[in-house]
Amino acid sequence: MASLHPYPGLMPGSTQTTASVNRWVFWPAAVIVVAFAAFAMVLPDAAEAAFSAVQSSIVKNFNWYYVLIAAFFVVFCLFLGFSRYGDIKLGKDDDEPEFSVGSWLSLLFAAGMGIGLVFYGVSEPLSHFANPRPGVTGTENELAQQAISQTYLHWGIHAWSIYVVIGLALAYAIHRRNRPVSIRWTLEPLLGRRVRGGWGNAVDVVALVGTLFGVATSLGLGVLQISAGLESAGLLDSSTMINVIIIVVITGFVLFSVLSGVGRGMKWLSNINLMLAALLVIFILIVGPTQFLLRDFVQSLGNYVQNFVGMSFAVNAYTGEAGEAWQASWTTFYWGWWISWAPFVGIFIARISRGRTVRQFVIGVILVPTLITFLWFSVLGGTALYMQLSGQADLIGADKTVDVEGALFAMLGNLPGGAVLTIGAILLIAVFFITSADSGSLVMSMIASGGQVEPRRWVRVFFACVTSLLAIALLLSGGLEALKTAAIIIALPFSVVMLLICWSTIIAFSRERRAYDKARRAAFVEHIGDFYGLEVDEPDEREPESGWRSLFRRRGSRSAAPMETSTEILVASTAEAAPGEEITEEQLPKASTTPE
Structure with missing residues (x-):
């Protein structure tokens, strides 16, 4: 996901002579993020207390809203895909798909394949097994099955439906109506010419800040896991200072990429990263409990489908504070994280989908990456659960705690070639960090510049540095919990924008159908x-x-x-x-x- 050029909205080879940034988008977003980071770094204890209070308030008062809106996005996307709007083309009538089906599907997977899958691939199923959702009971085998299904819920159809809401509306705007690559244009059917003024600026500011926090959350997770991996390999002891140093070093690689313009190198690095991830899954599938993993994948998929509606609307209404805490750590966090990531991923999947129909877009974006993600968790998480149930390894503490950052390396250490796998996993996460930060700075620069094809380098440098600064600030003011809180907070305002985008999309498609x-x-x-x-x-x-x-x-x-x-x-x-x-x-x- 390192290269998005050339971009629609301008013909290849064309240039822009407008200002390097839209000052009404760039400066408000910059002030918000820098002020937030400064507060977290200067007063970390006060910031941690404030984040905790805000998170508690949001989960207590808006938990139902996050669950309801995520479910709504699923229904909305399926409606668009299988309704009379499904044959609308994302492009001109004679446009052919820009990529073959195979290339398109692999790029879709690349869009969502990131640090989070590596970070939670082992730790989340283990966490749900050790500490299931309050109210869920059963034997160890039943709890293990439920753990995989719960993980499927968080990483499956809901996540990709949230991405579809932004990606589909933007793909229609840039490919069908030749608009710039900017979130504001998804609301043109609703707001009309006002998207060029204050309303459009406000939408882009919210999208830009949301993307900053979403990418910073991912980078923070990656740093925590790299640090745990280095400690597992006996190279360094994990500490806050080590985490900061890791961020600074990797940011240096990102800045080198931005300043040198090595776009091909980043694309090559991204492709290598995907191959490393595929090799990791295949190796574990072969040397691990192969038959168990395949059966677990099929059975967990069936259990997910069977309980989809009930799990989708579960808000822990009868489990008190324990239920609220669990919800904040998992479901509400994930829905917030996906919403904050939606502009980032949405721009990418919109860019690569010229010539597809709405139906092809919805089915391709939701179904294929979801199934591949399920296989990932079944292999990594299933192997960890098998080791735990069979007594091959003890990956859960005596107090039922799971080392979230180090669970992956603990599992890999019990496989043949564990030391090599550990080093490979560290490299995998590091490269994910670099490619995510590089692509993130590009997308943020595009939003801040009003959809420019090639944003100025200083703008990309600024956003690369600010994203890293924000990740450091969040780690200093609460670590993992602060990262989760940031995602939950920023998703609240942007979810309102997404609802308006849904409304705007219906208006646009209704006009399109009348024309047809x-x-x-x-x-x-x-x-x-x-x-x-x-x-x-x-x-x-x-x-x-x-x-x-x-x-x-x-x-x-x-x-x-x-x-x-x-x-x-x-x-x-x-x-x-x-x-x-x-x-x-x-x-x-x-x-x-x-x-x-």
Whole structure:
């Protein structure tokens, strides 16, 4: 996910001469994030107490909201994919898909395959097994099964549906309507020309801050696990200072990439990283309990489908403070994390989906990465659970605690070639860190610059440094819990933006369908006229007739009004600006809250 160039909205080779940043987006976002980081670094104890209080308040008052909105996004995406809107193309009518099916699906997986999967691949199933959701009981085998299914819930359809909401709306805007790569344009059907003013700036500020916190959370998780891996390998003792040094060193690699413009090298590094991840899974599947892992994958998939609705709406209403604490650490955190990551991943999957239909987009983005992610957790988490149940290894403490950062390395240490696997896993996480930070700085720079094809290097350097600074600040003010709190907090305002994007998407697709219906009706009437050798008018284009004269009036006695072809109607209704042209005020539709 290191290279997103060339970007839609401008023809290859075109340049922009606008300002390097949109000051009404860049500066508000920069002030918010820098002020937050300064507060966390200067007063870490006060910041930790404040984060804890805010997290407790949000989970207590909005836990139901996070669960409900995540479920709504699933229903919304499935509705779009399997409704009459499903055949709308994300591009011009004659556009072919930019990537083959295989390449497209592999890129989709690359978009979501990141530090989080490595960090939680072993620790989350073990944590759910040792400390299940309050109210969940059963034998050890039943709890192990439920642990995998609960992990599936957090990393499955809900996560990718959240990404689809942003990605689909943005893909339609940039490929079908030739708009710049900026979140504000997803709301154009709803806000009209106001997306160019204060409302659009506010949307981009929220999206930019959300992306900053989302990427910083991932980088913080990666640093914690790298530090634990180095300690497991006997190279260094984990400490806060070591974590800060790791962030600084890896940020240096990111800055080298940004300043030297080694885009091909980053793309190569990203591809190598995906191959390393695939090799890790295949190796564990072969040397581990192969048959158990395959059976676990199939059975857990069935259990996930069977209990999907119940788990999706579980909010621990009857489990008191224990339920609230569990919800904050897991489900609410994940829904917040995915929402904060949505602009980042959404821009990427929108970029690579030119020429796909809405139905192909929804099915491809939700189904394929979800199944691959499930296989990942079944192999890594299933191996850890097998070791724990069989007594091959003790990966859970006597007090039922799980070393979240070090669980992966503890599991790898009990496999053949454990030392080599540990070093390989550390490299895997480090490269994920570099590619995520590099791609994140690029996406954030695009949002801050209003969708520029090639943002200025100083802007990318700024966001790379600020993201690392934010990750350091969060680690100093509470570690893992602070990272989780940041994701939960920032998702609250951006979730409102996502609801508006859903509304805007329905408006856009409704207009699109009316254009299609009009074009098909025109083509049908034209065909009937050609078949019978007559000039036939559409019913709504004829002059009203009444009385006995209408019975004897010859259809050919007056010339039919000229009709637009289906292509002309669709082009007129969907593409006001050609690629590379500046969008003028007259080309923007007026604000509307209902389909025209």
